[in-house]
Amino acid sequence: MSPPGSSVRLFPARVVRPEWARKTVTALSDSVDESGIDLYRVAVDPDAYADTPVSLYVYRQTVGGASYSGVVCEVSVQAVADGRVRGHEAVHPQRVEALVWHHATMDGPPALVELLHRAGPEYTRTLDEVQRSEPLLDFIGPHGIQQTVWRLPEGDATSALAEELGATDFYIADGHHRATAALEEWETAGKPADAGLLCVVHPMDGLRLDSFHRRVPGPVDPDALIRLVSEGFDVRETGRPTVPVSGAIGMYVGHRWFELTDDEERPAGVAGLDVAVLQARVLDRLDPAPGGRTREVETIPATASVDQLALRCDVDSGALFTLAPPSTDALVAVADAGEVMPPKTTYFDPKPATGIFLRR
Structure with a gap:
């Protein structure tokens, strides 16, 4: 016993x-x-x-x-x-x-x-x-x-x-x-x-630790979005989707793929997670939807087909952000600090x- x-x-x-x-x-x-x-x-x-x-x-x-x-x-x-x-x-x-x-x-x-x-x-x-x-x-x-x-x-x-x-x-x-x-x-x-x-x-x-991607239903102005993300990230056009890794966020808008990175030192805990950085630097700063409506951001399991998600963006002129899951070390740091991750961060x-x- x-x-x-x-x-x-x-x-x-x-x-x-x-x-x-x-x-x-x-x-x-x-x-x-x-x-x-x-x-x-x-x-x-x-x-x-x-x-x-x-x-x-x-x-x-x-x-x-x-x-x-x-x-x-x-x-x-x-x-x-x-x-x-x-x-x-x-x-x-x-x-x-x-x-x-x-x-x-x-x-x-x-x-x-x-x-x-x-x-x-x-x-x-x-x-x-x-x-x-x-x-x-x-x-x-x-x-x-x-x-x-x-x-x-x-x-x-x-x-x-x-x-x-x-x-x-x-x-x-x-x-x-x-x-x-x-x-x-x-x-x-x-x-x-x-x-x-x-x-x-x-x-x-x-x-197995998976993440959730973020999709912004359209219409989204591609040039305006690229200008916005360029304020907080280094933006590199890739021509195709890349496998998300921690510290690098994929973006699809206007029929083009990009990778978003930055050299800034991230804060510890939740505030330094890719999903939180994306939310603060981009998603919270999006222009309202046409007609003054609030922008709704979809959370989609990373197991979904990225190609299919990109096609959805082509249909409604939306934008897609692909995210890697945080590491287990990051998860432990968040839990040890008594913090909670944003909804739909890990799976x-x-x-x-x-x-x-x-x-x-």
């Missing part, structure tokens, strides 16, 4: 049976419906699960030839309250209230919170060794993502792993609203010492599936 008071604990679970996995496990769904109804669309059939002893688990998702592995454990809600679990996104109170209501009125599989940490030797050794052994579960799950699970039973090695994890700081990759809801529930319940949050802990580089993938684990 984990030491008393440890922020990371083994936990008793019911784990989905292999023959039920494909029809029971679903993709994580943080519903946009803030009423809280059907936040997680998973029907629980008791026959689909088997009791397992107190354990930790290694959980791997494989998609597109790449694998993403982490350790599933219980993290104390006290660690969230103490700031040992830190976030970098703002939360919406209505969504938090919806989750609190859902947890109080419905009995379903918990949605894992994804955490990042600086992996230590026990963590690295465990993942390397365990993934060469026979898994407890191995099946093709939602969206064709392979889901593989190994159980780490009680013992000296598992205790050493839990102790190492309990001594580190965590950074939320996905699940800011779930962590905040758990904190509210904990406070309402009188702050019980045994309250925990089921999490999957990845190394700092253990997930971690893949999300953990829902329905593999039930708490006992």
